[in-house]
Amino acid sequence: MRDRILVTGGTGKTGRLVADGLTDRGIEARTATRRPSSADQVRFDWTDTTTYDAALDGVASIYLVAPTDRADHLSVMRPFLEKALARVPGRLVLLSASSLNEGDPMMGEVHAWLHAHAPRWTVLRPSWFMQNLTTQHLSSIRGDGCIYSATADGRVPFIDAVDIAAVAVEALCNPALASGDQVLTGPEALTYDEVARAISQVIDRPVRHCRLSTQELVARYEASGLPHDYAVMLAGMDEAIAGGAEDRITMDVQEITGRPATSLASFLASQRATFEGV
Known part of the structure; x- marks a missing residue:
């Protein structure tokens, strides 16, 4: 059984915390970055399809952070997402924003695509x-x-980004969590x-x-x-x-992680x- 999880944006505010949280659970976190510097990191660039296969090798689930240098997120992410659906059996977890509803621009378009195509998915919409x-x-x-x-x-x-990461780790590790979006x-x-x-x-x-x-x-x-x-x-x-x-205030963090x-x-x-x- 595969227990490796790919963390895109793995050196960012939430990605590094997600990787740490997975490691604490005994799960191998593969950090995807444009410039890998250690054995647990893999080279990954949304715009370079030649980096996709190595990043996806043996991966069970994925934490998805959209590229921060552009706003046309679905067009640049879709080739990787399509390949991921063919190779990854577990959940795709997307970091979006509370201000973006499904179908809105940027990550909202990716949210809608995951809803339409992914068997198991979670969209995190933090404030x-x-x-x-x-x-x-x-x-x-x-x-x-x-x-x-x-x-x-x-x-x-x-x-707190720590709370976002804790929810992401739970979503990546808990197959019983229903697909959907969580406003955090x-x-x-x-x-x-x-x-x-x-x-x-x-x-x-x-x-x-x-x-x-x-x-x-x-x-x-x-x-x-x-x-x-x-x-x-x-x-x-x-x-x-x-x-x-x-x-608005939601209780999603406490309901999913068990702590306030x-x-x-x-x-x-x-x-x-x-x-x-x-």
């Missing part, structure tokens, strides 16, 4: 990662004392004003939510080097948050050194 505060927002928090967004008073149920959230929906105050309390210096219009956020993204269309799409997600699109989702307060406390630049 915004808590880790965004220690990556994309970190520079402005440290330098400006600001979190920039166009979310206004919209609420977001931020989720943290235990509370917060405005960015509330998040900024929470960070202030942890690091003991002022952090505020610097409110931008959607167009101002587009300009900020473009100034950082993002293409116009991608900047517009990202800023539009903030606009959707302002309209209440993310203001991590609170933002707990996450921030664990990241104090990161915010302080220690």
